[in-house]
Amino acid sequence: MLVLKGVAASPGVAIGPAVLLPGESFALSRQYIGENEIPAETKKIQAAMQKTLAELDQCEKKVLDTLGTEYANLMSTHKLILQDPAFHKTILHKIQKEQLSAQAAILFTLQELTSSFNKIEDPFFKERRNDFFDVGKRLANNLEEGKAKFLPTITKSSLLVAHNLYPSDTINLQENHILGFCTDVGGKTSHTALLAQSLNLPAVVGLATASKDVHAGDMLIIDGENGLLVINPDRYTLSNYRKIQRDIKKTDALLKTINHLPIITQDGHPVKLFVNYDPRTDTKANKHLITDGLGLLRTEFVFMGTPLPPTEEEQHDVYLAVAKRFDMRPVTIRLADLGADKMPDFPLDEFDQDDNPFMGCRGVRLLLKNPDLLRTQLRAIIRTACEVPAQVHIMVPMISSVEEVRHVRRAFNEILHEFAEHGKHPTNKIALGAMIEVPSAALALDGMIGELDFISIGTNDLIQYLIAVDRINQEVAHMYDPCHPAVIRTLNLIIQTAHKRGKTVSICGELASDAKMLPLLLGLNLDALSVTPRMFLRVKNNIRNSNFEHCSDLAQAALLMGSSEEIRQLIEQNDQHENS
Amino acid sequence: MVTHNLKITNQLGLHARPAALIAQTAGSFVSAMSLSKDDVSVDAKSIMGVMMLAAEYGSTLTLIAEGPDEKEAAAAIKQLFENKFNEDF
Numbered sequence: 001m002l003v004l005k006g007v008a009a010s011p012g013v014a015i016g017p018a019v020l021l022p023g024e025s026f027a028l029s030r031q032y033i034g035e036n037e038i039p040a041e042t043k044k045i046q047a048a049m050q051k052t053l054a055e056l057d058q059c060e061k062k063v064l065d066t067l068g069t070e071y072a073n074l075m076s077t078h079k080l081i082l083q084d085p086a087f088h089k090t091i092l093h094k095i096q097k098e099q100l101s102a103q104a105a106i107l108f109t110l111q112e113l114t115s116s117f118n119k120i121e122d123p124f125f126k127e128r129r130n131d132f133f134d135v136g137k138r139l140a141n142n143l144e145e146g147k148a149k150f151l152p153t154i155t156k157s158s159l160l161v162a163h164n165l166y167p168s169d170t171i172n173l174q175e176n177h178i179l180g181f182c183t184d185v186g187g188k189t190s191h192t193a194l195l196a197q198s199l200n201l202p203a204v205v206g207l208a209t210a211s212k213d214v215h216a217g218d219m220l221i222i223d224g225e226n227g228l229l230v231i232n233p234d235r236y237t238l239s240n241y242r243k244i245q246r247d248i249k250k251t252d253a254l255l256k257t258i259n260h261l262p263i264i265t266q267d268g269h270p271v272k273l274f275v276n277y278d279p280r281t282d283t284k285a286n287k288h289l290i291t292d293g294l295g296l297l298r299t300e301f302v303f304m305g306t307p308l309p310p311t312e313e314e315q316h317d318v319y320l321a322v323a324k325r326f327d328m329r330p331v332t333i334r335l336a337d338l339g340a341d342k343m344p345d346f347p348l349d350e351f352d353q354d355d356n357p358f359m360g361c362r363g364v365r366l367l368l369k370n371p372d373l374l375r376t377q378l379r380a381i382i383r384t385a386c387e388v389p390a391q392v393h394i395m396v397p398m399i400s401s402v403e404e405v406r407h408v409r410r411a412f413n414e415i416l417h418e419f420a421e422h423g424k425h426p427t428n429k430i431a432l433g434a435m436i437e438v439p440s441a442a443l444a445l446d447g448m449i450g451e452l453d454f455i456s457i458g459t460n461d462l463i464q465y466l467i468a469v470d471r472i473n474q475e476v477a478h479m480y481d482p483c484h485p486a487v488i489r490t491l492n493l494i495i496q497t498a499h500k501r502g503k504t505v506s507i508c509g510e511l512a513s514d515a516k517m518l519p520l521l522l523g524l525n526l527d528a529l530s531v532t533p534r535m536f537l538r539v540k541n542n543i544r545n546s547n548f549e550h551c552s553d554l555a556q557a558a559l560l561m562g563s564s565e566e567i568r569q570l571i572e573q574n575d576q577h578e579n580s
Numbered sequence: 581m582v583t584h585n586l587k588i589t590n591q592l593g594l595h596a597r598p599a600a601l602i603a604q605t606a607g608s609f610v611s612a613m614s615l616s617k618d619d620v621s622v623d624a625k626s627i628m629g630v631m632m633l634a635a636e637y638g639s640t641l642t643l644i645a646e647g648p649d650e651k652e653a654a655a656a657i658k659q660l661f662e663n664k665f666n667e668d669f
Contacts, residue, residue: 080600085607086626113628120634128596128631307597308666347591 001234004207006182008227009193011534012202013245014159014180015238018218018231020211021162021169022150031104033095041095041102048102048142052082055138062171081135102143110136134166151176159220163211170195180222182210182229194280204229255537259290263540265522269548272528273540274332276508279322286533293329295530296395296456296508297322299336299377303344309373315380323388331390332456332530333381334435335408336373337397339366348373358461358470363398363435368407378415385426386419392430395456399434399441402448408432409451435508437461442490445497455498456530459509463487482511483567488558492524499525506530516575518542523555582654584643590664593636596627598665603627605656611647613657624657 033041060075081087087109094105110133117129151172160173160181170192173181178201186192186205196203202224214220214231221230221241230237263273274295275286302310302318323331338344339362349370367374378394385392396408412432419425433454436442442462449455459482464471466486469479481487491507498505506528511517513535521529522543531539554574558567588594594602606613606624613624617639622629624643635641645654 077596077600080603080627084603084626084628086623086629116632120632132628307592307595345592 001237002213002231004210004213004229004231006204006207006210006227006229007186007193008224009186009205010196010199010201010203011224012180012200013224013241013248014202014220014222015241015245016157016159016179016220018161018214018216018220019154019158019178020214020216021160021165029103030101033099033101035099038096038099041105042092044102044143045091045095045105048139049082049088051142052135052139053079055142056082059171077131078135081132082139103140106136106140106143151178154178159222161210161214161220165192170199173201174199180224182207182220182222184208184211198280198282200285255541258537258541258544259288261544263292263543265543265546265548265551267548269522271522271526271543272506273536273543274330274506274508274528274530275533275536276530277322277325277533279318279325282325287325289533289536291329291536292528293391294322294326294331295506295528297331297333299334300338300342303336303338303346304342305345307345309344309346309376312376312380312383315377316383319381319384320387323384323390323392326390328389329391330393331388332393332395334395334397335364335367335377337363339363358464364396364404364408365398368404371411374408375411375415378412382412382415382419382426382430383424385428385430386424387427389427391428392426393454394430394432395435396433397435397458398438399436399448400438401440402444402451405434405448405451436494437465439466439490442494445494446500449497449501449503452503454503455494455505457491457494457505457507457509459487459507459511462490462509463511466490481564482514482517483564483571485558485562485564485567488520488524488555488567491521491526492555492559495524495526504528513539515539515542516571519546519551519554519574520558520571522546522548523551523553523558525552525555581644581646582650583645584654584658586641586643586658586661588635588637588639588641588661591637593639594630594633596631598660599627599630601660601665602630602657605660606653609645609647609649609653609656611645611650611653613643613645613653616642616644 056075056079060079063075090109090112091102091105094100094108095102100108113132114129117132151169154177157177157179160178161183162169162181163184164186165181165183170181180202181196182204183192184207193203193205202222204222204224204227207229210229219232219238221228221233221238223230223241230241233241262270264270272292274293275289275291276296276298277294278298278301280301299315302315319333339360340357348366361369367377381392381394394412396405399405409432416426416430431453433452433456434441434448435456435458436445437458437460439462441448445455463469463480463482463484467479467481467484469476471477471480495505504527507521507526508530511521512529513531515538518539529539554570558570561567561570590598602615603625614621615624615630615633616622617633617635620633622633624630633641643654643657645657647653
């Protein structure tokens with residue numbers, strides 16, 4: 001038995017025999033051809049080009065349906081590369097002048113390209129070599145008429161082991177009896193990982209040596225919950241994992257039975273439960289969830305990986321598709337929280353990367369410095385709101401003062417006015433609210449609450465800023481503490497201030513799906529929670545098992561406590577009591 | 581034959597999207613067109629060639645167009661550069 005530790009890319013446990021994806025080396029069957037064979041080889045290339053183009057078309061469509069435009073753009077770049085006249089010319093030249101076989105011609109063209117790209121110093125340009133390689137590989141595979149593709153040869157349920165897996169491969173896994181996969185390279189947020197999550201395939205990536213350590217037919221366990229790959233497990237481990245697999249299924253089944261039930265506590269206190277929605281990883285199972293609406297649409301992905309800022313049209317298409325998905329329910333769109341760890345590829349006005357980016361120009365600060373960015377996004381959202389029955393909410397990230405709220409509100413009103421002049425009006429009044437994640441906004445909320453329609457608390461950043469702890473810094477990461485009295489008191493202050501003015505408060509950070517913290521949050525009289533689709537039913541189940549009166553007592557007790565330790569003890573005790 | 585010296589004024593240089601724009605635009609004309617930087621010369625109709633120039637912000641390229649519609653072709657490419665490939669808003 002061998003256990004490899006990698007990165008958990010997609011949850012769940014898969015057990016089965018291994019199949020290995022053949023490597024990327026081409027075995028050259030024949031290098032040179034006779035002069036009389038030139039026309040036949042030329043024809044072969046042209047047929048392969050047609051076939052590859054059709055494949056890319058199909059792939060583009062499939063990716064568009066599953067993952068959205070961002071990934072589909074990648075496929076259309078691949079189409080452009082395939083149709084590149086210089087690419088054609090080089091390959092044809094090699095066949096016709098150098099009398100190379102079609103296969104050798106592609107291979108040598110790729111080798112030449114790779115060496116040219118390797119000479120480029122700029123990593124941004126260098127990276128593009130992968131795109132050419134992917135296209136070339138596809139083309140070479142399509143050369144041999146009737147040459148069997150690897151995946152369709154798999155006839156029984158298996159686990160796939162590969163050095164690297166392209167998104168275009170991943171999308172075809174399920175229909176080919178693959179129960180889960182693992183790769184040597186890749187990270188949690190790679191395209192392949194996101195795709196695996198949306199397809200509900202357990203996956204572990206970043207295993208470094210998996211494709212060398214695993215032999216075809218080995219018994220494997222892919223533990224997508226803990227990021228482990230177990231090769232040839234002993235009997236004890238195997239039976240243990242089979243039990244875990246059954247438990248996961250059982251819990252999932254149990255949770256499904258509560259989908260149609262109301263979201264209220266045992267003693268009838270209603271709570272709204274929204275989803276944090278990502279159109280790139282939407283699944284069929286997610287569509288069946290009965291939610292109160294969309295609590296948080298992060299829009300950074302629309303701005304990332306593109307050399308140009310997205311146009312109003314492009315953004316509108318994304319928001320419209322999302323809003324339609326939620327019909328008449330609330331749809332909360334957060335303005336782009338760019339900056340810090342999310343820098344777009346396109347240039348920004350007045351932007352210097354600073355030493356301390358989380359305290360620097362990000363969120364609303366960056367938007368106010370790049371007014372075109374702000375106005376284009378507002379226009380795209382407002383335009384969407386004119387076309388759908390959903391109640392659109394706009395959430396502004398990183399608000400730290402009332403002036404920022406006023407600036408955004410002014411731009412928002414101006415655009416609304418422009419739309420009105422063209423006879424266009426939002427179907428429902430658009431709510432404009434703030435994400436409260438900066439302590440100054442929490443403390444001075446009374447000064448700005450009058451200008452806000454709703455409040456949402458981003459707990460991850462709020463806790464970081466309150467305790468002045470960078471979660472990425474190993475030296476201090478342990479100090480990140482949701483039970484800190486300052487956190488509980490600040491949450492209470494925000495909720496009390498908002499309620500005094502009749503505004504609702506929701507929470508959309510990780511804290512919202514923390515089962516132990518839930519009673520405390522409910523007790524603070526939070527109106528709504530927004531959680532990932534994966535956690536949705538679990539949180540709903542926990543709400544339904546809570547008693548609001550009891551939660552209120554718990555919260556009042558916690559507010560009087562002066563240390564994390566006391567608060568943690570209180571909620572631990574409560575948790576054990578609930579479970580007994 | 582028409583020759584233009586073109587300066588790259590968009591911040592990111594000739595990455596995938598401008599390269600695609602150039603190749604597509606050049607491809608819509610009959611004339612042969614080349615772009616060169618330092619001593620490297622590539623077919624302007626090839627996305628691969630244009631990307632391979634790895635032309636960054638501030639560098640200058642030479643465009644040569646030759647053929648029946650060389651004037652229009654060269655003007656169209658020049659326009660793309662002048663508009664910064666619609667990148668700097």
